[in-house]
Amino acid sequence: MKRTFLSGIAQCIFNLGMAYLFLGTAYASSVSDPLPSWNEGQVKHAIIRFVEEATCSGGAHYIAPADRIATFDNDGTLWVEQPMYTEVLFSFEQIKALMPAHPEWKTQSPFKEIAANDYSHLDKKSLMEVWVVTHSGMSVEQFEEVAKKWLATAKDKRFKQHYTSLVYQPMLEVMDYLRKNKFKVFIVSGGGQEFVRAYAEKTYDVPPENVIGTVLKTHYVYQKGEPQLINMPSILFIDNEEGKPEAIQLFFGKKPVIAFGNSDGDRQMLEWTQSNKGPHLMLLVHHDDAQREYAYDTQSKVGTFSASLMEEAKNKHWDVISMKQDWKTIF
Amino acid sequence: MKRTFLSGIAQCIFNLGMAYLFLGTAYASSVSDPLPSWNEGQVKHAIIRFVEEATCSGGAHYIAPADRIATFDNDGTLWVEQPMYTEVLFSFEQIKALMPAHPEWKTQSPFKEIAANDYSHLDKKSLMEVWVVTHSGMSVEQFEEVAKKWLATAKDKRFKQHYTSLVYQPMLEVMDYLRKNKFKVFIVSGGGQEFVRAYAEKTYDVPPENVIGTVLKTHYVYQKGEPQLINMPSILFIDNEEGKPEAIQLFFGKKPVIAFGNSDGDRQMLEWTQSNKGPHLMLLVHHDDAQREYAYDTQSKVGTFSASLMEEAKNKHWDVISMKQDWKTIF
Numbered sequence: 220m221k222r223t224f225l226s227g228i229a230q231c232i233f234n235l236g237m238a239y240l241f242l243g244t245a246y247a248s249s250v251s252d253p254l255p256s257w258n259e260g261q262v263k264h265a266i267i268r269f270v271e272e273a274t275c276s277g278g279a280h281y282i283a284p285a286d287r288i289a290t291f292d293n294d295g296t297l298w299v300e301q302p303m304y305t306e307v308l309f310s311f312e313q314i315k316a317l318m319p320a321h322p323e324w325k326t327q328s329p330f331k332e333i334a335a336n337d338y339s340h341l342d343k344k345s346l347m348e349v350w351v352v353t354h355s356g357m358s359v360e361q362f363e364e365v366a367k368k369w370l371a372t373a374k375d376k377r378f379k380q381h382y383t384s385l386v387y388q389p390m391l392e393v394m395d396y397l398r399k400n401k402f403k404v405f406i407v408s409g410g411g412q413e414f415v416r417a418y419a420e421k422t423y424d425v426p427p428e429n430v431i432g433t434v435l436k437t438h439y440v441y442q443k444g445e446p447q448l449i450n451m452p453s454i455l456f457i458d459n460e461e462g463k464p465e466a467i468q469l470f471f472g473k474k475p476v477i478a479f480g481n482s483d484g485d486r487q488m489l490e491w492t493q494s495n496k497g498p499h500l501m502l503l504v505h506h507d508d509a510q511r512e513y514a515y516d517t518q519s520k521v522g523t524f525s526a527s528l529m530e531e532a533k534n535k536h537w538d539v540i541s542m543k544q545d546w547k548t549i550f
Numbered sequence: 551m552k553r554t555f556l557s558g559i560a561q562c563i564f565n566l567g568m569a570y571l572f573l574g575t576a577y578a579s580s581v582s583d584p585l586p587s588w589n590e591g592q593v594k595h596a597i598i599r600f601v602e603e604a605t606c607s608g609g610a611h612y613i614a615p616a617d618r619i620a621t622f623d624n625d626g627t628l629w630v631e632q633p634m635y636t637e638v639l640f641s642f643e644q645i646k647a648l649m650p651a652h653p654e655w656k657t658q659s660p661f662k663e664i665a666a667n668d669y670s671h672l673d674k675k676s677l678m679e680v681w682v683v684t685h686s687g688m689s690v691e692q693f694e695e696v697a698k699k700w701l702a703t704a705k706d707k708r709f710k711q712h713y714t715s716l717v718y719q720p721m722l723e724v725m726d727y728l729r730k731n732k733f734k735v736f737i738v739s740g741g742g743q744e745f746v747r748a749y750a751e752k753t754y755d756v757p758p759e760n761v762i763g764t765v766l767k768t769h770y771v772y773q774k775g776e777p778q779l780i781n782m783p784s785i786l787f788i789d790n791e792e793g794k795p796e797a798i799q800l801f802f803g804k805k806p807v808i809a810f811g812n813s814d815g816d817r818q819m820l821e822w823t824q825s826n827k828g829p830h831l832m833l834l835v836h837h838d839d840a841q842r843e844y845a846y847d848t849q850s851k852v853g854t855f856s857a858s859l860m861e862e863a864k865n866k867h868w869d870v871i872s873m874k875q876d877w878k879t880i881f
Contacts, residue, residue, distance in 0.1 A: 403759075
């Protein structure tokens with residue numbers, strides 16, 4: 220027993236040594252590079268070092284598999300969120316499709332503006348109203364069908380591709396790398412939980428039970444003797460900002476060890492991860508690549524990365540991922 | 551490929567055949583009996599047959615591992631709930647401990663009655679008030695500590711044992727058997743999520759993220775610069791009756807394939823499981839063993855098993871587990 224244990228440590232230390240040696244030199248060209256779409260640099264090295272240490276049984280930074288919880292924001296962290304959140308575009312198109320059944324909307328804000336493709340005056344409250352209206356009043360199965368159907372056909376105007384193709388290859392590699400090392404990978408999104416679930420398994424290999432998002436209350440009813448869950452026009456919780464650690468506690472009852480975000484909405488999730496008494500790593504995707512994707516931060520309406528978040532990241536040693544410099548490929 | 555596939559089926563069919571042959575005769579004496587604390591009979595056979603078929607790749611009742619979701623009620627299904635839910639006893643003792651800090655309670659119902667050990671007039675509303683008061687106003691970590699401390703010392707009056715020793719051995723075997731066959735085992739309890747999480751991993755081998763229960767809203771705050779989640783005196787949702795399928799959807803986004811309950815509070819969870827278009831199995835523990843545990847149903851204040859539930863179980867072919875006849879040992 221003791222011998223095996225020591226060999227285990229020796230093996231880890233050897234691996235860590237190899238990782239340290241190769242990082243910064245030729246790790247990327249190595250066959251076993253777990254993150255081939257990442258350029259060599261501080262961020263890639265931090266991720267690999269963290270995983271190597273977390274899985275090094277007997278090492279000082281070992282994390283038991285049960286505690287290897289990784290959380291990822293979705294919009295802007297795993298897929299494109301500009302020029303508007305995909306789910307908001309989905310909601311607008313649902314509103315348009317529902318217009319004939321709601322003649323009263325013709326004179327009501329924000330519906331009349333959406334029908335006229337005038338989105339300029341929509342504030343957060345209006346967007347939330349539209350979100351609630353388009354996600355409620357049907358069973359959870361019906362909503363899933365509507366969302367899947369839309370995702371299978373709708374395309375992004377700039378990239379002329381389905382939205383589910385606009386996911387970041389480097390992040391897919393990180394999720395895969397973590398899963399291979401027995402991390403449990405969760406999406407913790409400000410977006411609608413059922414919307415993200417409609418494509419997360421196929422797109423990210425993340426099953427529905429590992430997707431947390433903003434949710435409506437549901438109501439259990441019988442329709443023709445069969446039980447149904449109906450989405451109600453009432454929010455159970457918003458999974459954004461302080462809602463993220465609150466939802467993480469609700470779903471796991473423990474703190475993540477690694478968390479990825481990209482905007483002010485992820486600040487509290489990263490703080491919560493950093494308050495973990497064990498090893499932890501916090502990262503923020505910074506959109507600074509207008510050519511290959513988008514460049515935005517403080518001024519953006521969508522996915523704001525404020526100056527105070529950048530300041531906090533610096534002070535608290537969170538890793539900031541530069542899309543331009545750290546990512547070899549985007550999609 | 552085809553040959554391997556056929557061999558797989560052949561192996562399954564052989565296993566199923568063996569299971570059918572042995573069940574009802576000598577399965578229990580077989581070394582490989584996965585449920586040694588269960589007497590031979592319809593219920594034991596139904597569970598084993600279901601698992602054998604679910605894991606028989608290529609068979610007509612195969613279930614992919616990702617969909618092997620098993621849900622268990624807790625009070626009365628996994629551990630003793632008489633003469634009063636353990637968590638209610640915990641709440642009463644917390645109220646008594648808090649009395650000195652709340653002089654106003656001396657003249658207020660239901661606190662003054664609890665202080666006087668007079669529980670006879672407590673209705674559901676009072677119990678809920680007591681539950682909220684004793685579970686809120688502290689951080690999630692503080693609550694966990696309080697619950698763990700109480701569970702480590704408090705003992706059941708009749709059995710003179712810690713409550714965590716009063717868990718049903720036959721159900722522990724079922725949970726183990728399911729996990730070994732790649733089922734994801736979840737507890738879906740009407741009790742407090744954080745209370746059940748405080749002992750579920752050690753007692754049932756069920757990690758916090760697989761425990762769903764009734765929950766309070768939490769509030770993210772900073773204390774001395776450190777983030778904290780404080781339990782608020784406000785219920786987010788009640789995980790009982792129709793709340794069970796609602797919470798199951800919230801947490802998994804898919805229906806269970808096997809569900810165990812024991813009272814009217816579990817009715818909707820079993821109906822929801824039965825509405826699964828794939829294979830499914832529903833079971834109810836019936837407390838009919840006054841000698842070794844308790845015998846109760848329609849008349850009981852705690853864990854009511856109404857006549858209409860028994861009727862529904864018969865009509866819908868749910869398996870009713872007789873503690874007296876089906877269980878060789880209880881604890």
